[in-house]
Structures are given as structure tokens and as C-alpha cells.
Amino acid sequence: VTGEFARIAALTASLPPGEGVVVGPGDDAAVLRPRPGFDLVATTDTFVEGRHFEVASLTPEAVGRRLAAANLSDLAAMAAVPRWALFSAVVPESAPPAWLEAVEGACARTLASEGATVVGGNLASAPGPIALTVTLLGEVAPGRHWTRAGARPGDVLVVSGEPGLAASVLRRAGVPGAWAVAEVPAADLTRFLAPVPRVVLAQALAATGGVRAGVDLSDGLAGDAAQLARASGVGVVIEQGALVRGTDALRPGDDYELLLAVEPARLESLLAAAARAGAALTRIGRCTGATGAHLLERVDGSLEPLPAGGWDHFG
Amino acid sequence: VTGEFARIAALTASLPPGEGVVVGPGDDAAVLRPRPGFDLVATTDTFVEGRHFEVASLTPEAVGRRLAAANLSDLAAMAAVPRWALFSAVVPESAPPAWLEAVEGACARTLASEGATVVGGNLASAPGPIALTVTLLGEVAPGRHWTRAGARPGDVLVVSGEPGLAASVLRRAGVPGAWAVAEVPAADLTRFLAPVPRVVLAQALAATGGVRAGVDLSDGLAGDAAQLARASGVGVVIEQGALVRGTDALRPGDDYELLLAVEPARLESLLAAAARAGAALTRIGRCTGATGAHLLERVDGSLEPLPAGGWDHFG
Numbered sequence: 311v312t313g314e315f316a317r318i319a320a321l322t323a324s325l326p327p328g329e330g331v332v333v334g335p336g337d338d339a340a341v342l343r344p345r346p347g348f349d350l351v352a353t354t355d356t357f358v359e360g361r362h363f364e365v366a367s368l369t370p371e372a373v374g375r376r377l378a379a380a381n382l383s384d385l386a387a388m389a390a391v392p393r394w395a396l397f398s399a400v401v402p403e404s405a406p407p408a409w410l411e412a413v414e415g416a417c418a419r420t421l422a423s424e425g426a427t428v429v430g431g432n433l434a435s436a437p438g439p440i441a442l443t444v445t446l447l448g449e450v451a452p453g454r455h456w457t458r459a460g461a462r463p464g465d466v467l468v469v470s471g472e473p474g475l476a477a478s479v480l481r482r483a484g485v486p487g488a489w490a491v492a493e494v495p496a497a498d499l500t501r502f503l504a505p506v507p508r509v510v511l512a513q514a515l516a517a518t519g520g521v522r523a524g525v526d527l528s529d530g531l532a533g534d535a536a537q538l539a540r541a542s543g544v545g546v547v548i549e550q551g552a553l554v555r556g557t558d559a560l561r562p563g564d565d566y567e568l569l570l571a572v573e574p575a576r577l578e579s580l581l582a583a584a585a586r587a588g589a590a591l592t593r594i595g596r597c598t599g600a601t602g603a604h605l606l607e608r609v610d611g612s613l614e615p616l617p618a619g620g621w622d623h624f625g
Numbered sequence: 626v627t628g629e630f631a632r633i634a635a636l637t638a639s640l641p642p643g644e645g646v647v648v649g650p651g652d653d654a655a656v657l658r659p660r661p662g663f664d665l666v667a668t669t670d671t672f673v674e675g676r677h678f679e680v681a682s683l684t685p686e687a688v689g690r691r692l693a694a695a696n697l698s699d700l701a702a703m704a705a706v707p708r709w710a711l712f713s714a715v716v717p718e719s720a721p722p723a724w725l726e727a728v729e730g731a732c733a734r735t736l737a738s739e740g741a742t743v744v745g746g747n748l749a750s751a752p753g754p755i756a757l758t759v760t761l762l763g764e765v766a767p768g769r770h771w772t773r774a775g776a777r778p779g780d781v782l783v784v785s786g787e788p789g790l791a792a793s794v795l796r797r798a799g800v801p802g803a804w805a806v807a808e809v810p811a812a813d814l815t816r817f818l819a820p821v822p823r824v825v826l827a828q829a830l831a832a833t834g835g836v837r838a839g840v841d842l843s844d845g846l847a848g849d850a851a852q853l854a855r856a857s858g859v860g861v862v863i864e865q866g867a868l869v870r871g872t873d874a875l876r877p878g879d880d881y882e883l884l885l886a887v888e889p890a891r892l893e894s895l896l897a898a899a900a901r902a903g904a905a906l907t908r909i910g911r912c913t914g915a916t917g918a919h920l921l922e923r924v925d926g927s928l929e930p931l932p933a934g935g936w937d938h939f940g
Contacts, residue, residue, distance in 0.1 A: 332664060333772055336856070338702040338841045339668035339763075341770050344659050349647055352744065353654035354711045354760060358751040387653040396669045400715070400756045429667065436673040438753020441715045445669060445760040448654075455656050457648055526653045541652075 325418060328427025330393065340429035342394050348449040351390035355380040359439035362564070364487040370409050372503040373442070374416030376564070379505040380528060381446035382424050383566035386512040387526035389456045390448035392426035398443040403435045413442065421446070424509045454516060456524035458541035461571030463599035465522055467546065468580070468591050470508050470568045473531040474555025475501060477563030505566045506589070512568065514587040520576025525569050530562040532616040534569055535595070536604045542571065545600035548616060551609045552594040560606070560617050571597055640733060643742025645708065655744035657709050663764040666705035670695040674754035677879070679802040685724050687818040688757070689731030691879070694820040695843060696761035697739050698881035701827040702841035704771045705763035707741035713758040718750045728757065736761070739824045769831060771839035773856035776886030778914035780837055782861065783895070783906050785823050785883045788846040789870025790816060792878030820881045821904070827883065829902040835891025840884050845877040847931040849884055850910070851919045857886065860915035863931060866924045867909040875921070875932050886912055 328334070333341035344350060355377070357363055363373045385392050397417060401410055418428045426446060479502040483489040491499060515521050525538045531548065539546040553559040572580055577593070584591035595607075604616040643649070648656035659665060670692070672678055678688045700707050712732060716725055733743045741761060794817040798804040806814060830836050840853045846863065854861040868874040887895055892908070899906035910922075919931040 332767075333703075333770065337772050337774075338699040338839075339666045339705065339761075341703065341705075341765065342665040342667060343767070344665055346661065350657040350659055350665065350762075351654045352657060352709065352711060352760075352762065354713050354745065354747050354758075356713055356715060356747050356749045356758075358715055358749045361749060361751060384653040388648075388656065390654065390656075394667065396667060396760055398669050398671055398758055400671060400673055430669065432669050432671050432758070434671045434673045434676060434756070436676060436754045436756065439751045441749070441751065441756050443669075443671075443713055443747070443758050445667075445711055446654075447665075447667065447762075450656065452647075452658070455648065457652050459652075524653075 325422045328394065328429065331427055331429055335430045340394070342429065345449055347452070349452050349455065351385055351388050351448040351450050351455065352445065353381055353384035354443060354445040355384065356441055356443040358441050366487040367483070367489045370412035371416040374413040375420045375504045377442055377444055378417045378420035379507055379566045380564065381444045382421070382507040382509055383526040383528065385446055385448040386508040387456065387524045387568055388450060389454060389512050389516040389524065390450040391513065392421065392424050392446055392448045392509060394429045394447045395421050395426050396445045397428050397431035400434045400436050400441040402437050402440070405440065417444065424507050456521055458523055458525045458538045461523035461538060461542035461544050461597045463544055463597055464574060465571040465597040466574050466577050466593055467535065467548070467595035467597065468570050468572055469527065469531070469594050470511055470589055470591055471506065471565065472554050472590070473527055473565050473567055474553065474559030474561070474563065476565045477530065477561040478555055478558040480563065481558065508568050508589065511584060511587050511589040514583045515570070515580055518576065518579050518583040520573040520580055521570050522573060523571040527565040527567040527569050530560065531569065532560040533562065536616065538569060538571065539604055542597070543601055545598035545603035545605070546595060547598060547605045547607050547613070548595040549607045552592060640737045643709065643744065646742055646744055650745045655709070657744065660764055662767070664767050664770065666700055666703050666763040666765050666770065667760065668696055668699035669758060669760040670699065671756055671758040673756050681802040682798070682804045685727035686731040689728040690735045690819045692757055692759055693732045693735035694822055694881045695879065696759045697736070697822040697824055698841040698843065700761055700763040701823040702771065702839045702883055703765060704769060704827050704831040704839065705765040706828065707736065707739050707761055707763045707824060709744045709762045710736050710741050711760045712743050712746035715749045715751050715756040717752050717755070720755065732759065739822050771836055773838055773840050773853045776838035776853060776857035776859050776912045778859055778912055779889060780886040780912040781889050781892050781908055782850070782863070782910035782912065783885050783887055784842065784846070784909050785826055785904055785906055786821065786880065787869050787905070788842055788880050788882055789868065789874030789876070789878065791880045792845065792876040793870055793873040795878065796873065823883050823904065826899060826902050826904040829898045830885070830895055833891065833894050833898040835888040835895055836885050837888060838886040842880040842882040842884050845875065846884065847875045848877065851931065853884060853886065854912070854919055857912070858916055860913035860918035860920070861910060862913060862920045862922050862928070863910040864922045867907060
């Protein structure tokens with residue numbers, strides 16, 4: 311069903327009409343026209359109240375922007391271009407309609423800023439925490455997507471932005487639902503509330519060439535680096551001196567940044583391409599042949615295991 | 626994210642590999658290869674515990690089959706062929722993993738029986754009711770999709786199966802969570818627990834030609850007929866004598882059957898095509914030029930307004 315969600319039609323009416331939308335919200339399904347010769351890329355992320363956000367801490371606009379960012383980041387990590395989205399909500403009957411409309415509006419505007427149109431969704435009521443799900447569809451030229459699995463020993467690890475920013479904000483803000491926002495530097499808070507999608511950066515890097523593997527940083531650098539290492543069958547070393555957020559970078563946190571393994575010979579070209587795209591890209595480590603070894607290199611050159619884990623909702 | 630859902634990889638390993646799956650579960654997103662020249666069709670449906678199912682009344686297999694059927698029905702109502710699905714779950718940490726695995730398994734098998742592969746998903750924990758969301762992607766030849774909007778005055782309304790079967794089962798079973806299944810005829814219960822997807826029927830009818838509008842029956846015949854009428858700008862008359870389930874057909878209920886407006890000259894060909902496809906297709910009414918008039922024609926020929934509404938989760 312995309313039909314019972316009449317608000318989506320009203321919502322999208324205020325946004326530029328999406329390209330390739332043959333049938334939009336309001337029917338049993340949306341009909342979309344892919345660009346000929348492209349592969350389709352599909353991801354989905356759910357935000358649950360009390361886990362991914364607190365109504366008392368975050369404005370609905372921030373929830374919507376971060377929900378969009380979570381999905382956009384997944385597509386950026388595949389080198390894909392966003393095209394269409396479905397928005398589903400499970401909310402208590404007591405929830406103010408204006409709250410959900412504000413979330414949807416901010417989410418749709420953030421998606422639209424990166425080229426994706428909301429084409430449908432679903433609305434259900436239930437007691438209990440609010441759950442918001444976005445499914446995002448994008449496109450990539452065949453064979454040009456990145457995966458987690460392509461890294462090789464000797465590859466350089468680079469990150470966009472500042473991993474650990476989200477963990478830093480959450481640590482300083484303190485108690486969920488009763489944030490001490492005065493403790494959070496204003497610039498950090500702004501970036502947390504409206505993460506910069508890395509879609510344009512990913513396209514610039516893909517055009518440059520030399521990216522061998524990519525993963526979105528949504529569980530903390532330590533956990534996501536380990537995921538990339540496992541999928542690629544390599545070891546990883548994270549260089550602590552390169553972590554501008556210090557140990558916050560190693561804690562679980564939803565940064566929605568990119569961690570990429572790149573061919574050493576292309577590193578300078580990729581850093582230059584990122585600079586032209588106006589995005590920070592920083593070398594923070596390297597891949598090794600020591601499969602299974604996920605290490606932190608301290609500033610004094612000593613090695614220790616990376617903190618295990620990352621964010622496991624059932625951990 | 627499609628990655629934190631490692632169970633999906635295990636699950637799909639036991640099913641035939643999906644066609645057109647370039648990157649399956651386990652990365653930031655799935656990469657899919659559409660058939661050249663086809664449009665993409667996308668729908669999403671959420672089942673919420675206590676609203677769409679009760680754990681005490683339905684086996685996990687039945688929940689999974691009905692969740693798949695809800696989405697398959699949406700694609701059938703667009704004349705689309707299912708291809709790929711994403712499965713997202715929000716469940717309490719106390720939920721037995723085996724329950725969710727059984728739901729997913731039944732859902733994936735039902736989708737696979739109609740040609741769709743589960744390519745990713747998401748898992749989150751939260752206190753409160755279980756919420757299960759499937760996003761289903763399919764394909765249709767450009768311009769060959771059905772919408773709710775194409776019906777014309779004089780068109781004949783036909784339905785697959787027996788609208789009202791779901792409402793009949795729910796009425797007889799009685800108290801949610803403490804069903805008196807002995808009160809439900811065994812054949813009805815079987816069809817309720819495992820609705821027959823109408824994908825093959827829709828393809829047979831689309832190949833025959835003459836279908837002008839379609840809607841999936843997921844809110845009860847009265848409500849869904851009104852939706853079709855409003856979208857098409859026509860009136861509708863439902864003929865009570867054709868409703869084998871009597872007034873149960875007019876009550877809200879998730880039948881996952883098709884309601885189609887067809888060109889009168891093609892009615893016989895369409896009924897014959899349905900018979901060849903092994904599916905019941907029954908004339909149950911007609912479209913009129915009286916826009917806004919949604920009527921029930923009693924057996925004595927008198928007309929009265931159709932019960933308003935249908936299933937509105939916020940009604």
C-alpha cells in the first residue's frame with residue numbers, strides 16, 4: 311500500500327516533482343522508471359523512539375533529517391545515486407499529527423536535496439515507541455558499486471568528516487530525554503542534528519577511481535572497520551593520532567560518514583577530489599594481510615586490539 | 626543497512642538464488658539488476674502485533690505468509706511481477722528469536738513462490754508491539770500497469786476469490802488472542818492463514834487485456850470500491866446478490882484479493898482467462914456515471930449507500 315498515506319501526497323506536492331515517477335503516492339504501489347542500463351540499489355533503516363531518538367531531546371525536523379541521512383549514507387557507501395524513497399511509520403494514536411508531519415517533511419526535504427523523491431509509504435498505529443522506516447532506492451552503473459569486500463592488504467583507510475562526532479555529542483548531552491545541550495559545542499550540535507549526506511562526495515570519489523571498499527559509519531568506527539575487514543578478508547590498523555575526536559571515534563555512534571579502503575597510488579587524487587567537493591576526507595589507517603587482526607596503533611607506535619563490537623541492537 | 630540482518634543471509638541460503646541479485650544481504654545496501662526496459666513497482670506494508678495479528682492466535686508461519694500476501698497483493702493490483710523484497714522488524718528483546726525466524730522464513734518462502742527474493746532488511750529492538758515491514762519491488766512493462774484511476778462508467782466490477790472471507794473468519798473466531806478456531810470452517814481458516822497470491826491471475830488478465838483499473842482488497846470491499854471510484858471519478862454499484870460472503874464482504878477485512886474494473890466487451894475473455902489460471906473471478910457490480918455515488922444494490926433491486934469507510938488505522 312502506498313495509498314493510505316495521503317499526507318505523503320500533500321507533502322510531496324510542495325517539493326519538486328521527482329524524475330522517473332510514473333505513479334506516485336496514493337495507489338497500491340508506486341511505478342518508477344529506472345534509467346536504462348543502471349543497476350538498482352536498495353536499503354532500509356528504522357529509527358525507534360528511545361533507541362535512535364528521544365522526542366524530548368530531538369526536534370521532529372532533526373529526527374527526519376537524521377533518518378534521511380542514515381539511508382542516504384548507506385547508498386553513498388555503495389557509490390549509488392538516490393532516486394526514490396518509501397516512508398513508513400508506526401505511531402501511537404496519541405501522537406500529535408503535527409509531530410509526524412514535521413518528521414516526514416524534514417525527511418522528504420533532506421532526501422530531495424540529494425535527488426530522492428518520496429513515492430509512497432504506510433501508516434499504522436500501535437501503542438508503544440514510535441518506529442519510523444525509510445526504504446531508499448538508488449542507481450549505480452553496473453559494476454561500479456562499492457561493497458565492504460574489496461579491500462586489499464596495503465590499502466589506505468580514509469574517512470569523511472569526523473568519526474566520533476555523534477558519540478561526542480551524546481556523551482556531552484548526557485541523559486537521554488533531558489539533554490544538557492549547553493554542554494555541546496554549537497557547531498557539533500548543528501552537524502549532529504543535520505548530518506551532511508556524503509552522496510556528492512561518493513560520486514566525486516567514484517569518478518576519480520581507486521576506492522576498493524566502502525562502509526557507512528553507523529555503528530562506530532571500530533565496529534564498522536571490523537565489518538569491512540571481515541568482509542574483505544584483511545586486517546585493519548586504525549591510527550589513533552589521526553582520530554580528531556579521540557576515543558569517541560571508537561565508541562558506538564551513528565556518524566553517517568564513509569569509511570573507505572583506497573588504493574595507495576590513488577590516495578592523493580582522492581583527497582584532492584574530496585577537497586574540490588568541499589568535504590573533509592582524512593587518512594585514518596591501513597589494511598594489512600593479518601586477517602582477523604583489528605588493531606589500534608597508539609601515538610607511540612604500540613598496537614592494541616580495537617574495542618570489539620560496535621552497535622548490536624541485540625548485543 | 627541490509628547488513629546487521631545476518632539471519633536473512635542464512636534464510637535465503639536455503640531458497641533458490643534470486644535472479645538479478647548483484648549484491649544480496651550483508652552490505653550497506655542490495656544491488657539489483659532490473660530487466661532492461663521495464664518499469665519498477667514499489668510498495669510497503671507493515672503488520673503490527675495487536676492490530677494485524679495476535680501472537681496467541683496466529684502461528685509465525687501464518688503471520689509471515691499473510692505479510693507476504695499483503696505486499697504481493699499490492700503488486701498484483703498494479704499488474705506487476707514481484708522481484709525483490711526487504712524485510713524489517715522491530716521486536717522486543719524478550720521475543721524468542723525462533724518466532725521471528727519462523728515469520729521471516731514463511732514470508733521469504735511465500736515471496737519466493739511468486740518470484741521475489743529477500744535481499745536485505747533491518748532489525749531493531751524496542752519494547753512494545755512487534756512491527757514487521759516488507760518493502761516489495763517488482764516490474765511491469767512501461768505503460769502496462771493498472772492504477773485505481775482508469776475505470777469508466779459502464780465498466781464491470783469483478784473480484785478474485787471471495788471478498789469477506791477474512792472478515793468472516795475474524796467474526797467467527799471471536800476474541801483476539803483467544804480464538805475459537807473450532808467455530809471457523811476448516812477450508813476458510815486454511816485460506817485465511819495462507820491467502821493465495823493473485824500475481825499469476827493478474828498476469829493472465831493483463832495478457833488478456835480489458836482491465837481498466839485495479840485495487841487490492843485490504844480494507845474491505847466497500848472501502849476499497851469507494852477508493853477506486855474516487856480515483857476514477859465514477860460511481861459504483863455493488864450487487865449484493867453476487868457477494869457469496871454476504872455482508873461480511875462489506876465489513877473491513879484484509880482479503881488480499883483483487884477488485885478490477887473491466888471493459889464490458891472483454892468480460893467473458895477475462896473470466897475465461899481466470900478459469901484457465903485456476904482462479905475464481907466473479908462479477909460483483911458496475912461503474913456508473915454518478916460520481917460520488919457508492920451504492921449497494923439489494924437483491925430486490927433497491928439501492929442504498931455502501932457502508933462508509935473501510936479500514937482507517939486512525940479512524
